[in-house]
Amino acid sequence: MPDFWMDADSFIEPYRGPYRFETLPQFWDFLKQKAEEGIIASPELLLEKELTADDPKDSDALEKWAMPLKGIMFLGADESVQACYREIVQYVQSNSIYKPHWVTKFLDGVDPWVIAYAKAHGGRVVTFEKPQPEAKKPKIPDVAKHFKVKCITVYDMLAELKVKF
Numbered sequence: 001m002p003d004f005w006m007d008a009d010s011f012i013e014p015y016r017g018p019y020r021f022e023t024l025p026q027f028w029d030f031l032k033q034k035a036e037e038g039i040i041a042s043p044e045l046l047l048e049k050e051l052t053a054d055d056p057k058d059s060d061a062l063e064k065w066a067m068p069l070k071g072i073m074f075l076g077a078d079e080s081v082q083a084c085y086r087e088i089v090q091y092v093q094s095n096s097i098y099k100p101h102w103v104t105k106f107l108d109g110v111d112p113w114v115i116a117y118a119k120a121h122g123g124r125v126v127t128f129e130k131p132q133p134e135a136k137k138p139k140i141p142d143v144a145k146h147f148k149v150k151c152i153t154v155y156d157m158l159a160e161l162k163v164k165f
Contacts, residue, residue, distance in 0.1 A: 002041035002123035005139060006032075007114050008050035011042075011152040012124045013060045028065055034161065036074035040126075043113040047074040050110055072165045077113065084147075086118035091146060092138050102137030115144045124150045126157050 014020075019027040034040040051066045053059045066074065077085070092103050106112060118125050130149070131141040138164065141151045152160075 001123065003041055003112050003123045004040045004126050004157050005118040005121075005123055005151075006040060006042045006046075006154070007125060007127035007129070008046050008110060009128045010044075010157075011051060011062060011066070013128055014154060021061050021065070024165055030158075030163055030165075032069065032073070034064075035069055037139070038158075039161070041073055041075050041117070043117055044070060044074045044076045045113050046110045050073055074155070075117070077116070078120075081116050081121040084119040085112060087148065088112045088119075088143060089117055092143060095138075097136065098138050099136045106138040106143075111138075112143065115140060115147060115149055118144070118149045119147045124157075126153050126154050127151055128153055139148050 014027060018024070031040060036135050047066055047070060049064050054061060083096060089107055091104060092098060092112065098106075114127070118122075125140060125144050127140050129140045131145070131151075132139050133142050135142070145153050
């Protein structure tokens with residue numbers, strides 16, 4: 001199973017910033033190659049909810065790049081992922097530090113799923129989110145830490161994979 005489970009911001013930030021398709025297409029080719037090798041993945045739900053426009057007229061280059069990778073990079077949830085997701089839901093809902101409206105927002109999104117994939121199949125979550133243990137809203141690094149899932153940035157992942165563009 002993949003070593004790296006990418007959060008949406010690990011696609012969106014590079015796409016909008018330093019690794020735009022027109023600036024560094026090698027980054028996107030690298031991600032695709034590593035997905036095909038089974039090293040990098042993301043929840044299929046992330047593709048559907050966070051990288052796909054509601055109206056096809058609004059689709060962007062990131063969506064057009066990502067859509068053919070459904071089933072390669074963007075994977076469906078198996079029973080073990082679903083079981084881990086239920087554990088995450090239970091933990092977040094029972095954690096008194098989190099405000100109920102933030103819990104709902106977190107659980108309606110893809111973030112708990114990214115953690116669930118990493119917990120179920122091993123590997124780390126790739127995200128730009130920073131730990132905020134005192135925050136009233138759940139954050140990927142804080143919830144992941146509870147489940148002994150490590151978080152790194154996309155830049156850390158690239159360094160570990162020894163990529164050179």
